Amino acid sequence: MRVVREGTPDGTAGRQTSGIDVFDFGRPTTLAREHSRVLELAMETFARQWGTHLTARVRVKSRIVSGQVLMQTYDEYSAALPSTTAMVLCALEGNTSQAVIQFPTAAGLGLVVHMLGGNGSQPLPNRKFTQIEQSLVLHLMDDALENLRYSLDSLLTVPIKIAGIQYNSQFAQAAAPSDLMIVSFFTITVGGVSAPATVAIPAEILLPHLGAANPLDTAVHCRERILAQLVHIPVDVSLQLTPTTIRPGAILNLAVGDVLPLPHPKDRPVDLAVDGQPLAAAALGSKGSRLAGIIVTTEENPR
Structure with a gap:
């Protein structure tokens, strides 16, 4: 939009009016x-x-x-x-x-x-x-x-x-x-x-x-194409213990050797989470020289 100042017959400045350039989205002037x-x-x-x-x-x-x-x-x-x-x-x-x-x-x-x-x-x-x-x-x-x-x-x-x-x-x-x-x-x-x-x-x-x-898929195939791409996207996966709540004073006074008690039972599996959202439960195990999680149950994601 451009602003145009209209002049009065005596040469003095008049009111401002807005001039609108019409753009036809059905006829773009640039190539894709x-x-x-x-x-x-x-x-x-x-x-x-x-x-x-x-x-x-x-x-x-x-x-x-x-x-x-x-x-x-x-x-x-x-x-x-x-x-x-x-x-x-x-x-x-x-x-x-x-x-x-x-x-x-x-x-x-x-x-x-x-x-x-x-x-x-x-x-x-x-x-x-x-x-x-x-x-x-x-x-x-x-x-x-x-x-x-x-x-x-x-x-x-x-x-x-x-x-x-x-x-x-x-x-x-x-x-x-x-x-x-x-x-x-x-x-x-x-x-x-x-x-x-x-x-x-x-x-x-x-x-x-x-x-x-350059053929494009119709909207009918959108869901399948998106899912096909999503399965190849890497995501961060974490194994989480049950969190605990402590006061800020305890955090500020932490020193080497202090122990923080966690409410997670020893016999309970840990949560497997993606982007903070629990998706499954896993038992701690190992694979070769590395620590590993063995999936024991899965949860249906409501989203």
Whole structure:
């Protein structure tokens, strides 16, 4: 909650009002740890596959490194991109939102230069692709989509295909501003030149399948799972004599050699207790060179 001070028409300070930011718990804006890990592994596989195929296509050693995986609204994602950039829009069957493969236009021109036999030593401008350049870049993006389908496997169940390319991040309406996107960051290195890239996929496409990737037991199995864990947890067990009550003065005056009489009969078993709760009775015995307790009776725990 944030506090906003409203001003009066004459410019003086007015009363304070509370502005409330609405949070939809049904649409969290962060990924669960286990879901994030699954997506990171998938994107690492995608980066390796894409880098291998890119090397074969441009005939120059290429390497793609996967970075962070986040969940953002489309508005947050597009606002963080450069105003001029290459955004390959990918249509998802049955969905109005589109996936995006984004990279600098200069990096795309560098790929074209290497495909045509150049060495990429000259600086390249940030501009739109010509028809020939766009055709070559989209051909490379077809390979990238194949690698993406393979890497996401059961997480991406709908057909995906290239729908076009945009060069202005503010005008490319791949999704509604409030739609959640799974955004993955990459670093593409071709011929020693590195450039950042991103892949954004509508969260509604991937999130429903992440539960299947990390299955959780239903509430029916909770009791059995808890009991299965509890039986392996170590606990402190003690053998206790019947306690006695003495005055504080006797404690303060204790000296070496003093004897404290205990009301515990010699022929009575001692209590076996867990966390101070008696659970059984035991007779004193031995096991090898160690003192031991032999269970003679057990008590039903009412808790």
